[in-house]
Amino acid sequence: MATFLQVAFDGLLNGLLYALVAAGLSLIWGVMDVINFAHGEFLMIAMYLSYWLGFIWKIDPLISSIAGGAFVFIVGALTYRLVISRTIGKSAMSALLATFGLSMLLKNICLNRFSPNFRLLQDTLLGGKTLDLAGIIIPVPQLVIGIFALALLFVIYRLVNKTRLGWAIQATAMDKEAAELMGINTENIYLLVFGLGGACVGIAGGLLPSYLAVHPEVGALFSLIAFICVAMGGFGSIPGALLASLLIGLVEAFAGFYIAPVFKYVAVFGLYLAVVMVRPRGLFGW
Template identity: 45%
Template sequence: MMFLQVVLTGVLVGSVYSLVAVGLTLVWGLMDIINFAHGDMMMISMYTVFWLYTLLKFDPFVSLPISAGITALLGIVIYKLVIKRVVNAPGLMALLATFGLSLFIRNFAQFLWTPNYRFVGESILSGKRILIADIVIGLPQLIAALGSILMTLLIALFIKRTKTGKAIQATAQSRDIAELMGVNTEKVYAVTFALSGICVGVAGTLLSGIFPVYPEAGAMYGLLAFVIVALGGFGNIWGAFYAGILIGLTEALGGFYLGTQFKYALAFLIYLLVLQFRPKGLFGW
């Protein structure tokens, strides 16, 4: 019974990791840009939800479109102001640029809102849970997981089926060719960053109420997202999804049976091992 509970925790937690990773892999796969500020965009969406809740009493679900919209916009702004300048620069430049951006966003958040830990107190889901035999399923966690899975599906469908999605696919394979096909690759880049923002915007909103809101809130999620993207293969949406679940399970099972202090160390260990034997990730790219 305990085992099932632990596995369930791993899957629920991992699903949200997946969504965050999907946002990162889109950008990484398309532009070869490692966005260190990815987790911090999620933090911004959490603050958005928090302030809408505190000042206007909006339930997080009501805030979802707003916070996702704000992070989408943030993604576009980041693209136009920072990323655009380093897209064709040597790899290190992009790393430094987004790293600096991450520091800036965190410090700015701390300056505006203090480093205090906030929580979204009461949402329609808070405190509720489902009991099946001995297994506890917290409703906020369940909805967060389901929401994340749904969002991943929507993104995958968007990329595969829509005209813009095909334009993104083409640009990912060759920017020059895509341009020759009449694809405005500049717009494609901006749209992809917006999508990346929507991913973390939704993830952040789903997490509010379960996770504290503070300037460093995106740190661990961002870090795990890198591991998950590398595991799943750069640019591979379903790869990121499965890898996210895998990391969630590693964290849960490893934490429970080996020691909670090793939770993340194990996730990183798995990452290192996989890279040794399959450098392109579990699912290639």
């Protein structure tokens, strides 16, 4: 029983990490109907930033995460200005393909500059610490990331649903032209949403180097998992993305522990296919 609970906890904590990564993607997808294929590379950039800040100036990832969020906000806004804004109104696939090109570009620039080595920060504030909760071992960095994930999702949810800016974002998502007629500057909304989506993943990336090694390929799997979380949750639904992330974390942990480690992603991707076969627009999709 203790093993079962331990596996379940590990799965949930991993699921919260996925939710944190997926949150920004969900926001972008929901508002602009764009899949940002470079999402995992945005994560990687923030991880490298946090790693170098920690390595050179001994800044803890907890603080670097703010820098990561700010930096990727700018990267996201620039990506929107230079790439995404020019694909809006063209075929649905063009933004995806353009951001795939961008992801290759970013990944290989990091490969070229920083080599393919795995880099992990030592002696961070949280690194290596664990909590013992009645026999269940909870690693502190993962727990902190989980708390961050819940807080960030709550903030985004509130922002979109309870503020004037959020209403403008929703209006833009529902009908761009009608929103423009109501006096909303949709161009700025898109820019802001892309920046915010980047900031979310930047915060996630800033926190990670205290327990996850940075390397140029680190974003690839996170991208795929984040796509699946968002799609399974349903078109731009933030509660849906959270639920799907937790489900994916649990399925991954149980399949990895009780069947075999190699089957964990087979189970995760299989779960996605099974869900969309039954509900073609995801769990909370409309």
